[in-house]
Amino acid sequence: MAWSREQLAQRAAKELRDGFYVNLGIGIPTLVANYIPQGMEVTLQSENGMLGMGPFPFDDEVDADLINAGKQTITALAKTSYFSSADSFAMIRGGHIDLSILGAMEVSDRGDLANWMVPGKMVKGMGGAMDLVAGVKRVVVVMEHTSKDGASKLLPACTLPLTGVNVVDLVITDLGVFAIDKAGAAPMKLIQLADGVTLEEITAKTAAPFEAALS
Amino acid sequence: MVNKVYSDAKSALEGLTFDGMIVMSGGFGLCGIPENLIIALRDSGVSGITVISNNAGVDGWGLGLLLETKQIKKMVSSYVGENKEFARQFLAGELELEFNPQGTLAERCRAGGAGIAGFYTKTGVGTLVAEGKETKVFNGETYVLETGLVADLSIVKAWKGDEEGNLIFRKTARNFNPMMATAGKKCVAEVEILVPTGELDPDEIHTPGIYVDRIVKGAFEKRIEQRTVRQRESA
Numbered sequence: 001m002a003w004s005r006e007q008l009a010q011r012a013a014k015e016l017r018d019g020f021y022v023n024l025g026i027g028i029p030t031l032v033a034n035y036i037p038q039g040m041e042v043t044l045q046s047e048n049g050m051l052g053m054g055p056f057p058f059d060d061e062v063d064a065d066l067i068n069a070g071k072q073t074i075t076a077l078a079k080t081s082y083f084s085s086a087d088s089f090a091m092i093r094g095g096h097i098d099l100s101i102l103g104a105m106e107v108s109d110r111g112d113l114a115n116w117m118v119p120g121k122m123v124k125g126m127g128g129a130m131d132l133v134a135g136v137k138r139v140v141v142v143m144e145h146t147s148k149d150g151a152s153k154l155l156p157a158c159t160l161p162l163t164g165v166n167v168v169d170l171v172i173t174d175l176g177v178f179a180i181d182k183a184g185a186a187p188m189k190l191i192q193l194a195d196g197v198t199l200e201e202i203t204a205k206t207a208a209p210f211e212a213a214l215s
Numbered sequence: 216m217v218n219k220v221y222s223d224a225k226s227a228l229e230g231l232t233f234d235g236m237i238v239m240s241g242g243f244g245l246c247g248i249p250e251n252l253i254i255a256l257r258d259s260g261v262s263g264i265t266v267i268s269n270n271a272g273v274d275g276w277g278l279g280l281l282l283e284t285k286q287i288k289k290m291v292s293s294y295v296g297e298n299k300e301f302a303r304q305f306l307a308g309e310l311e312l313e314f315n316p317q318g319t320l321a322e323r324c325r326a327g328g329a330g331i332a333g334f335y336t337k338t339g340v341g342t343l344v345a346e347g348k349e350t351k352v353f354n355g356e357t358y359v360l361e362t363g364l365v366a367d368l369s370i371v372k373a374w375k376g377d378e379e380g381n382l383i384f385r386k387t388a389r390n391f392n393p394m395m396a397t398a399g400k401k402c403v404a405e406v407e408i409l410v411p412t413g414e415l416d417p418d419e420i421h422t423p424g425i426y427v428d429r430i431v432k433g434a435f436e437k438r439i440e441q442r443t444v445r446q447r448e449s450a
Contacts, residue, residue: 048243050386057445064245064388065247065374065387066387067387068387072443073443084391085243086393093338122305125293126293126314127316130318130339131318131319161343
């Protein structure tokens with residue numbers, strides 16, 4: 001047993017707080033928008049130049065001038081504002097966004113992140129990921145615990161080219177949740193196990209050092 | 216009086232193109248791209264272009280058209296994953312590529328247009344992006360020096376413009392267009408709606424006309440990359 005994609009998104013949604021400005025990455029992070037708790041006000045930022053992202057449009061509402069960072073058609077809300085890419089990344093780099101939730105290929109127990117490049121394969125580019133992890137107040141990674149061949153994606157040191165150094169605060173995998181002290185004062189802590197996952201199983205599948213701090 | 220208004224995209228580029236030039240092209244994905252000026256640039260036959268653009272279009276549209284004709288020597292972009300011909304040329308060694316983080320690319324254009332030679336950012340510190348670049352510590356944190364960008368020509372797309380070159384963008388089609396308009400030695404803008412000077416509210420102008428040398432009204436396809444919709448609940 002482990003968490004499904006939907007359960008991962010639900011768990012990540014627990015990191016949202018009322019009044020937060022949040023940037024969601026592509027893939028599972030996008031699903032987090034479906035689990036914003038009732039009564040909580042969260043404003044989604046899209047780095048192509050929009051604050052206050054609404055749901056996907058109905059067929060007759062589609063507007064080619066209104067897309068999200070995944071290039072999907074989207075809608076606006078009453079509170080929406082639009083701005084240039086320079087203003088968008090000033091917002092991101094300047095520390096005005098509260099939370100970024102994004103995917104990863106590898107994370108180290110020191111909070112290093114690799115999520116944009118596999119040497120030898122066609123590289124699509126980092127897009128806004130390097131700016132987001134360098135500038136957003138809190139960075140949460142949502143990813144599968146292991147790669148397709150079973151190798152741990154939580155490592156003592158990333159092997160792939162980095163997106164950022166000491167940037168990740170929390171890692172949510174299908175097996176559990178790990179908290180990272182970016183300042184390096186404390187070791188990485190396992191703070192939650194996914195449903196049906198044992199400490200023995202997650203220890204066996206995690207290459208990075210960690211302390212169990214399960215409540 | 217200087218006339219900035221041109222009748223079509225082809226004439227709007229006349230005298231501004233040359234082999235080996237650097238061109239900034241606005242847009243994010245296919246949203247807010249100067250689609251008419253890209254076609255006119257292709258038809259001009261100019262070659263060996265360095266294109267600064269967040270993305271590289273798709274096969275058969277946008278900057279993909281200039282890749283098909285092999286007029287692009289180098290791309291400076293943050294994400295190029297939507298274009299098979301791009302991947303083919305890159306892997307065959309026919310095309311140079313410089314990746315910039317998206318925010319760094321936007322700020323490099325803004326800085327170039329504002330006369331700022333360089334700026335320090337935390338983005339990319341400790342990664343491949345920072346290799347060979349100067350770093351400096353401010354308040355205990357390391358920053359990397361990035362340089363401003365300027366182009367021989369910037370081509371941008373706005374929603375409304377006037378004869379003075381004042382521009383108003385629409386929704387997320389704004390993206391890179393305002394900064395790129397400032398960072399070209401020459402800037403040509405294409406608009407959906409061209410009005411006489413005086414009809415735009417000065418308080419609502421995003422790009423002042425000083426940055427725009429030529430303006431042309433275009434017809435637009437406005438292609439959509441990822442048409443994503445939801446279904447109405449049946450009543």
